Amino acid sequence: xxxxxxxxxxxxxxxxxxxxxxxxxxxxxxxxxxxxxxxxxxxxxxxxxxxxxxxxxxxxxxxxxxxxxxxxxxxxxxxxxxxxxxxxxxxxxxxxxxxxxxxxxxxxxxxxxxxxxxxxxxxxxxxxxxxxxxxxxxxxxxxxxxxxxxxxxxxxxxxxxxxxxxxxxxxxxxxxxxxxxxxxxxxxxxxxxxxxxxxxxxxxxxxxxxxxxxxxxxxxxxxxxxxxxxxxxxxxxxxxxxxxxxxxxxxxxxxxxxxxxxxxxxxxxxxxxxxxxxxxxxxxxxxxxxxxxxxxxxxxxxxxxxxxxxxxxxxxxxxxxxxxxxxxxxxxxxxxxxxxxxxxxxxxxxxxxxxxxxxxxxxxxxxxxxxxxxxxxxxxxxxxxxxxxxxxxxxxxxxxxxxxxxxxxxxxxxxxxxxxxxxxxxxxxxxxxxxxxxxxxxxxxxxxxxxxxxxxxxxxxxxxxxxxxxxxxxxxxxxxxxxxxxxxxxxxxxxxxxxxxxxxxxxxxxxxxxxxxxxxxxxxxxxxxxxxxxxxxxxxxxxxxxxxxxxxxxxxxxxxxxxxxxxxxxxxxxxxxxxxxxxxxxxxxxxxxxxxxxxxxxxxxxxxxxxxxxxxxxxxxxxxxxxxxxxxxxxxxxxxxxxxxxxxxxxxxxxxxxxxxxxxxxxxxxxxxxxxxxxxxxxxxxxxxxxxxxxxxxxxxxxxxxxxxxxxxxxxxxxxxxxxxxxxxxxxxxxxxxxxxxxxxxxxxxxxxxxxxxxxxxxxxxxxxxxxxx
Amino acid sequence: xxxxxxxxxxxxxxxxxxxxxxxxxxxxxxxxxxxxxxxxxxxxxxxxxxxxxxxxxxxxxxxxxxxxxxxxxxxxxxxxxxxxxxxxxxxxxxxxxxxxxxxxxxxxxxxxxxxxxxxxxxxxxxxxxxxxxxxxxxxxxxxxxxxxxxxxxxxxxxxxxxxxxxxxxxxxxxxxxxxx
Ligand code: SF4
Ligand code: SF4
Ligand code: SF4
Numbered sequence: 001x002x003x004x005x006x007x008x009x010x011x012x013x014x015x016x017x018x019x020x021x022x023x024x025x026x027x028x029x030x031x032x033x034x035x036x037x038x039x040x041x042x043x044x045x046x047x048x049x050x051x052x053x054x055x056x057x058x059x060x061x062x063x064x065x066x067x068x069x070x071x072x073x074x075x076x077x078x079x080x081x082x083x084x085x086x087x088x089x090x091x092x093x094x095x096x097x098x099x100x101x102x103x104x105x106x107x108x109x110x111x112x113x114x115x116x117x118x119x120x121x122x123x124x125x126x127x128x129x130x131x132x133x134x135x136x137x138x139x140x141x142x143x144x145x146x147x148x149x150x151x152x153x154x155x156x157x158x159x160x161x162x163x164x165x166x167x168x169x170x171x172x173x174x175x176x177x178x179x180x181x182x183x184x185x186x187x188x189x190x191x192x193x194x195x196x197x198x199x200x201x202x203x204x205x206x207x208x209x210x211x212x213x214x215x216x217x218x219x220x221x222x223x224x225x226x227x228x229x230x231x232x233x234x235x236x237x238x239x240x241x242x243x244x245x246x247x248x249x250x251x252x253x254x255x256x257x258x259x260x261x262x263x264x265x266x267x268x269x270x271x272x273x274x275x276x277x278x279x280x281x282x283x284x285x286x287x288x289x290x291x292x293x294x295x296x297x298x299x300x301x302x303x304x305x306x307x308x309x310x311x312x313x314x315x316x317x318x319x320x321x322x323x324x325x326x327x328x329x330x331x332x333x334x335x336x337x338x339x340x341x342x343x344x345x346x347x348x349x350x351x352x353x354x355x356x357x358x359x360x361x362x363x364x365x366x367x368x369x370x371x372x373x374x375x376x377x378x379x380x381x382x383x384x385x386x387x388x389x390x391x392x393x394x395x396x397x398x399x400x401x402x403x404x405x406x407x408x409x410x411x412x413x414x415x416x417x418x419x420x421x422x423x424x425x426x427x428x429x430x431x432x433x434x435x436x437x438x439x440x441x442x443x444x445x446x447x448x449x450x451x452x453x454x455x456x457x458x459x460x461x462x463x464x465x466x467x468x469x470x471x472x473x474x475x476x477x478x479x480x481x482x483x484x485x486x487x488x489x490x491x492x493x494x495x496x497x498x499x500x501x502x503x504x505x506x507x508x509x510x511x512x513x514x515x516x517x518x519x520x521x522x523x524x525x526x527x528x529x530x531x532x533x534x535x536x537x538x539x540x541x542x543x544x545x546x547x548x549x550x551x552x553x554x555x556x557x558x559x560x561x562x563x564x565x566x567x568x569x570x571x572x573x574x575x576x577x578x579x580x581x582x583x584x585x586x587x588x589x590x591x592x593x594x595x596x597x598x599x600x601x602x603x604x605x606x607x608x609x610x611x612x613x614x615x616x617x618x619x620x621x622x623x624x625x626x627x628x629x630x631x632x633x634x635x636x637x638x639x640x641x642x643x644x645x646x647x648x649x650x651x652x653x654x655x656x657x658x659x660x661x662x663x664x665x666x667x668x669x670x671x672x673x674x675x676x677x678x679x680x681x682x683x684x685x686x687x688x689x690x691x692x693x694x695x696x697x698x699x700x701x702x703x704x705x706x707x708x709x710x711x712x713x714x715x716x717x718x719x720x721x722x723x724x725x726x727x728x729x730x731x732x733x734x735x736x737x738x739x740x741x742x743x744x745x746x747x748x749x750x751x752x753x754x755x756x757x758x759x760x761x762x763x764x765x766x767x768x769x770x771x772x773x774x
Numbered sequence: 775x776x777x778x779x780x781x782x783x784x785x786x787x788x789x790x791x792x793x794x795x796x797x798x799x800x801x802x803x804x805x806x807x808x809x810x811x812x813x814x815x816x817x818x819x820x821x822x823x824x825x826x827x828x829x830x831x832x833x834x835x836x837x838x839x840x841x842x843x844x845x846x847x848x849x850x851x852x853x854x855x856x857x858x859x860x861x862x863x864x865x866x867x868x869x870x871x872x873x874x875x876x877x878x879x880x881x882x883x884x885x886x887x888x889x890x891x892x893x894x895x896x897x898x899x900x901x902x903x904x905x906x907x908x909x910x911x912x913x914x915x916x917x918x919x920x921x922x923x924x925x926x927x928x929x930x931x932x933x934x935x936x937x938x939x940x941x942x943x944x945x946x947x948x949x950x951x952x953x954x
Contacts (some may be wrong), residue, residue: 031857057866057869057873057905058905058908058909059901059902059904060904060905061785061901061904061907062785062786063784063785063786063787063788063908064786064787074786074787075908076786076788076907076908077788077911078789078911087908088909355886367924404778404779404780405780406779406780407780407781409779409781409895409896409897423879439780467867502895631895631897631898632897634866634897634898634902635897635901639866641867641870643870643871643874646874646877672865673866673867674865674866674898675846675864675866676814676815676846676864676865676866676894676895676898677815677846677847679846679847679850680845680846680847680864684864693852713847713850714850714862715847715849715850715853715862716845716853720861720862
């Protein structure tokens with residue numbers, strides 16, 4: 001870039017800053033870094049540097065493109081579309097579109113909450129996350145350079161996200177961007193903006209609703225359909241935006257009804273209402289939506305936004321439950337009754353059986369509570385009994401068409417046939433892996449109600465999950481910062497995302513248990529936190545009862561709903577900013593560089609299904625945090641992979657400011673990878689927590705887990721890439737010393753220097769200041 | 775031909791040649807210079823009759839002298855049978871290597887020209903086969919899987935009955951023995 005252009009660019013940024021008053025002149029909390037309010041070009045070089053090592057891997061879902069009226073275009077065998085696009089670029093475009101959807105969902109959720117809360121409390125309402133949290137918004141601070149102090153500041157942050165989104169969506173139009181790597185830069189940018197949206201949303205709801213913050217030991221919430229008290233009027237909330245269900249809690253409190261009405265939820269709304277009321281319960285993750293509605297236990301179903309089934313109105317009607325939609329994102333073609341009086345709406349819903357749209361959260365909450373009280377006494381609720389279910393299954397002709405339709409490839413037909421013969425074992429195992437999507441039933445020539453039959457084999461036990469705790473405390477970061485960076489806490493492993501699990505909830509619980517016992521810091525959120533709670537050990541304890549809830553070695557913590565994922569990423573940023581005192585303000589590249597080289601964090605989205613999960617994962621990748629995905633996520637079509645032996649791993653030694661000359665360990669090896677089995681995933685996760693900055697003691701500990709897990713799950717010998725991660729004999733774990741040293745001798749391994757201060761800064765053109773990382 | 779699983783129905787133009795005859799399937803393997811046999815975890819999780827799927831695959835690899843890449847946690851079970859794989863990558867990693875024509879293969883003798891898949895989770899196998907179909911024109915892919923795979927170059931028809939599947943394997947093995 002010429003000097004003149006650079007000056008102009010800076011001017012534009014400065015003008016933008018002044019015009020929008022985003023970074024207030026009087027703010028002196030930290031000097032403004034090189035990339036305030038980054039737009040697409042500003043962090044492009046960082047993206048490209050990552051993509052040089054972690055190249056996009058595409059797995060097309062379809063040979064064709066049907067994006068515009070030139071199509072359909074066949075893109076096989078090197079053919080281009082009528083517009084000139086090739087298959088790789090088309091995949092990258094598709095991924096960007098998906099990331100934009102995810103980003104838009106989080107952004108719109110945040111926008112709705114902030115507007116609602118500003119209307120209630122005013123824009124000067126202060127952000128206070130309690131005694132333990134001074135760095136309130138590490139993502140917003142680092143990305144934007146803004147230190148949000150009020151709800152109004154959060155609105156400024158969402159406006160920044162909204163502006164960015166227009167540019168991103170625009171580039172997906174036919175005849176726009178023409179290069180897959182540039183599409184990937186945009187996807188990474190979308191992921192970064194998504195994290196801003198996550199953070200502002202969760203902060204808004206923490207301060208607006210008084211959710212727990214600055215406390216680790218949050219209460220245990222009852223979990224599971226078996227925990228729901230059918231004898232009371234039951235309101236079920238589904239979705240991600242708890243504004244309406246929280247308003248209902250207010251109504252119940254004001255009218256002394258909190259003990260008389262059972263409030264429960266599915267998906268993230270459930271986490272959030274449980275952060276608001278200790279009486280609210282969680283039915284389960286999104287995979288049990290259809291199952292639970294069909295049980296008929298809910299008298300009122302209240303939908304808000306995201307991951308809610310489009311057929312909820314039809315299913316609620318069949319189950320005899322009332323339906324209240326509360327979001328302009330999901331209006332179901334229903335009459336908008338927002339302007340009507342509460343009692344009139346209650347009458348329409350309970351007497352005329354009308355399904356309605358109410359866009360005022362307070363009104364929706366009041367109506368839902370009142371309708372539940374009116375309807376409940378006249379409804380029969382309960383699970384089908386085994387005998388009746390077996391009778392239904394007896395119509396099965398073993399055609400297996402149901403199995404073929406199953407998106408999780410379950411042998412449901414065989415399970416139904418065995419169940420009809422009074423053998424329930426296979427069906428109850430199948431149910432554990434079932435998303436209750438209903439695809440099987442649609443194919444059944446005998447119209448067997450498979451999802452209903454499953455009620456007979458579903459566990460009726462009560463489980464629990466720790467209520468979402470919000471941000472990681474600054475003091476926790478100070479305590480664990482050093483062991484994380486030195487490597488003596490072997491890693492932070494975050495189990496996040498949706499419930500599209502290949503083999504059920506148990507896999508998540510098992511993985512979390514393995515890493516917690518090995519003294520990693522184990523974080524969870526969203527559906528993953530619920531899945532982990534749906535499993536008990538021999539003593540009848542869930543993972544939430546077995547491990548401490550702090551951000552500490554061996555701690556297992558639930559940050560909250562999906563938007564609370566921001567606090568896990570925020571913790572990695574805080575390690576750089578609070579523990580290592582790296583300037584964070586508008587200093588994205590330095591912080592991300594610190595994370596990729598020194599903070600052994602790994603995300604695990606074992607059941608990621610949504611576009612939001614893709615955006616979150618892609619956002620993690622831009623921060624340098626690797627993400628392990630379960631097998632279904634190959635359908636996202638794009639991963640970021642390196643090749644450990646073939647690729648150029650040379651980096652900069654920040655101390656000498658010279659490029660390394662010897663081989664440097666491929667750590668982290670990949671940024672986004674799908675792994676086929678949980679066994680392999682555990683071994684890989686341990687490896688992906690290795691960082692170039694590990695001290696010899698830290699590396700020993702990490703390699704000890706890598707080898708031990710490899711021996712436990714993969715094979716007797718040593719991992720075949722072990723030597724790549726050993727710099728000197730002092731890196732070799734004591735427990736395996738003899739075996740490893742023999743192996744190193746056998747392959748003629750040579751020791752090499754540990755890189756003094758590993759960094760990517762200055763290995764590519766950047767405005768980031770290498771002095772910041774020293 | 776429609777694959778067994780609806781999730782694997784092809785939305786596309788370039789679909790597998792279905793090889794009904796095991797002798798022909800064996801002939802295709804024999805023609806390859808550097809084949810690779812990728813074994814996924816369904817080989818450990820599924821049985822054919824009362825014998826583990828993996829046992830059939832190992833017999834086949836032995837008969838055809840095929841190097842094995844064990845994905846997921848298959849190696850563990852192979853070791854129980856006293857067999858070591860030639861390499862252990864997860865499915866996505868091995869596919870990523872195979873994309874590169876310059877890659878030297880699991881035996882460091884050059885990239886493979888024929889890739890045979892067995893026991894990889896069917897929806898994931900289909901994604902890996904799609905990657906190779908689009909980005910690895912230098913090699914051919916075969917899905918030795920009874921559920922059929924449209925994104926492979928060569929696939930089996932859907933084989934519903936265990937006995938048929940056993941017969942297919944037996945014939946394949948008989949026709950490979952001693953030829954490589
Ligand atoms: S966007 Fe391009 S490739 Fe897609 S249908 Fe239109 S012309 Fe064809
Ligand atoms: S409801 Fe369960 S068994 Fe039926 S198709 Fe869906 S996931 Fe498969
Ligand atoms: S589709 Fe219906 S009849 Fe056929 S196997 Fe499945 S449950 Fe039985």
